[in-house]
Amino acid sequence: MNGWSPESWRSRKALQQASYPDQAALAAALAELAELPPLVTPWEIHTLKDQLARAATGHGFLLQGGDCAEHFTDCQSDVIANKLKILLQMSLVLVHGLKQPVIRVGRIAGQYAKPRSADLETRGPLTLPSYRGDLVNGPEFTPEARTPDPKRLLRGHGRAAMTLNFIRALSESGFADLHHPENWDLAFMAHSPLADDYRKVLDALGESLRFMQVVGCGDSGELARVQFFASHEALHLPYEQALTRRVRQFDGWFDLSTHLPWIGFRTADPDGAHVEFMRGIANPVGVKLGGGLSAAWLEDLVQRLNPTREEGRLVLIHRFGVERIERELPPMIDAVRSTGQPVLWVCDPMHGNTETTARGYKTRRFERILDELCLAVDIHRELGSRLGGVHFELTGDDVTECLGGARGLNEIDLERAYCTQVDPRLNYEQALEMAMAIVRKIRGTPAAAVRF
Numbered sequence: 001m002n003g004w005s006p007e008s009w010r011s012r013k014a015l016q017q018a019s020y021p022d023q024a025a026l027a028a029a030l031a032e033l034a035e036l037p038p039l040v041t042p043w044e045i046h047t048l049k050d051q052l053a054r055a056a057t058g059h060g061f062l063l064q065g066g067d068c069a070e071h072f073t074d075c076q077s078d079v080i081a082n083k084l085k086i087l088l089q090m091s092l093v094l095v096h097g098l099k100q101p102v103i104r105v106g107r108i109a110g111q112y113a114k115p116r117s118a119d120l121e122t123r124g125p126l127t128l129p130s131y132r133g134d135l136v137n138g139p140e141f142t143p144e145a146r147t148p149d150p151k152r153l154l155r156g157h158g159r160a161a162m163t164l165n166f167i168r169a170l171s172e173s174g175f176a177d178l179h180h181p182e183n184w185d186l187a188f189m190a191h192s193p194l195a196d197d198y199r200k201v202l203d204a205l206g207e208s209l210r211f212m213q214v215v216g217c218g219d220s221g222e223l224a225r226v227q228f229f230a231s232h233e234a235l236h237l238p239y240e241q242a243l244t245r246r247v248r249q250f251d252g253w254f255d256l257s258t259h260l261p262w263i264g265f266r267t268a269d270p271d272g273a274h275v276e277f278m279r280g281i282a283n284p285v286g287v288k289l290g291g292g293l294s295a296a297w298l299e300d301l302v303q304r305l306n307p308t309r310e311e312g313r314l315v316l317i318h319r320f321g322v323e324r325i326e327r328e329l330p331p332m333i334d335a336v337r338s339t340g341q342p343v344l345w346v347c348d349p350m351h352g353n354t355e356t357t358a359r360g361y362k363t364r365r366f367e368r369i370l371d372e373l374c375l376a377v378d379i380h381r382e383l384g385s386r387l388g389g390v391h392f393e394l395t396g397d398d399v400t401e402c403l404g405g406a407r408g409l410n411e412i413d414l415e416r417a418y419c420t421q422v423d424p425r426l427n428y429e430q431a432l433e434m435a436m437a438i439v440r441k442i443r444g445t446p447a448a449a450v451r452f
């Protein structure tokens with residue numbers, strides 16, 4: 001690839017990078033990282049790319065979800081298992097409802113670096129570097145915690161490896177076995193107004209699988225396993241570079257820190273360092289698209305990231321917000337069409353719909369999230385395009401960070417279990433309800449009836 005190397009990004013402007021006071025310690029940590037085993041393999045990456053390519057032509061749907069920011073303390077069996085469970089359960093609802101394969105991608109096992117609106121944070125007389133995610137520094141407001149520490153790069157790699165190891169083990173050992181959906185229930189589901197609906201879906205799915213086994217259609221071993229991929233924002237370029245490798249059996253370079261790295265909205269400048277880095281790796285690549293972009297900008301971006309128009313390479317994740325999507329999305333769809341690029345369109349209905357309550361909680365309303373998704377489905381349809389996936393910030397736990405949903409969480413409820421350090425996530429029930437609502441919408445239930 002012309003002029004590209006794993007470090008060619010260094011000649012471009014890199015936004016949102018940590019500023020390490022001890023450069024020798026940084027170099028030592030990166031050298032050690034570069035010798036450690038990778039976290040994923042090129043074979044898995046190719047499998048994902050093939051599936052994304054099929055989804056882009058209408059044969060598949062991407063479900064991408066997880067934390068806004070993972071923390072090293074999230075590397076615990078329950079936290080990981082609950083996240084896996086909600087993603088698997090949502091995907092089950094989607095597979096059953098959409099009659100399509102669903103590609104499951106977590107924001108997991110590496111979502112440790114965050115872009116921030118300011119480099120510094122001031123509290124009273126003290127000004128310190130902003131918290132940039134556990135990969136860089138700690139959230140506590142002390143000079144020790146906030147000073148970027150290169151050893152965190154090695155801890156991040158270790159935590160991501162442990163998380164992936166547990167996910168792989170659970171997937172292989174029958175936790176994800178579709179023949180046993182009863183394993184997937186979480187205790188508080190029993191109180192959900194959606195429990196009956198959900199059980200009907202599970203019964204119907206179990207029935208289909210048993211039927212396929214009886215008639216000997218397909219390999220039931222294959223059917224019983226679910227595939228699960230990892231993704232994170234590839235924000236910390238020295239970390240990503242250290243895990244970018246070549247393997248004998250394939251052409252090109254792979255970022256083996258994750259299957260699907262994405263470029264955040266704030267770092268998507270076509271001339272910037274993040275786009276330079278991502279243009280040369282062989283992974284599929286996501287890009288977040290937000291308000292205020294021009295068609296010419298997007299055309300330039302997609303051509304740079306995918307000059308050969310490879311299928312399965314580009315995942316465009318729009319996050320305009322319910323107020324702006326009708327104005328901003330159509331020109332983007334037209335722009336991409338004019339380039340002839342085969343992209344997968346995905347809606348992130350979280351990041352354009354964030355607000356702060358009178359009591360100071362950063363939150364999102366379930367109804368607005370769902371409204372943006374419904375508009376996205378309609379706009380793509382009207383323009384002869386297709387919404388091929390969804391991107392959520394969610395957790396498998398019973399947190400109270402987003403308002404609304406079937407239980408009608410209100411501003412007082414937010415105080416009960418508001419746990420996020422960065423953005424508000426859908427809780428278990430809200431996420432499952434969202435999956436059911438997506439099915440209703442895509443299958444053509446009138447908009448007014450999409451909500452429960």
Ligand code: PEP
Nearest residue numbers: 068264265266288319351
């Ligand atoms: C995120 O996905 O957490 C994020 C920061 O999103 P965006 O780049 O779309 O603002």
Ligand code: CO
Nearest residue numbers: 068393422423
């Ligand atoms: Co976020």
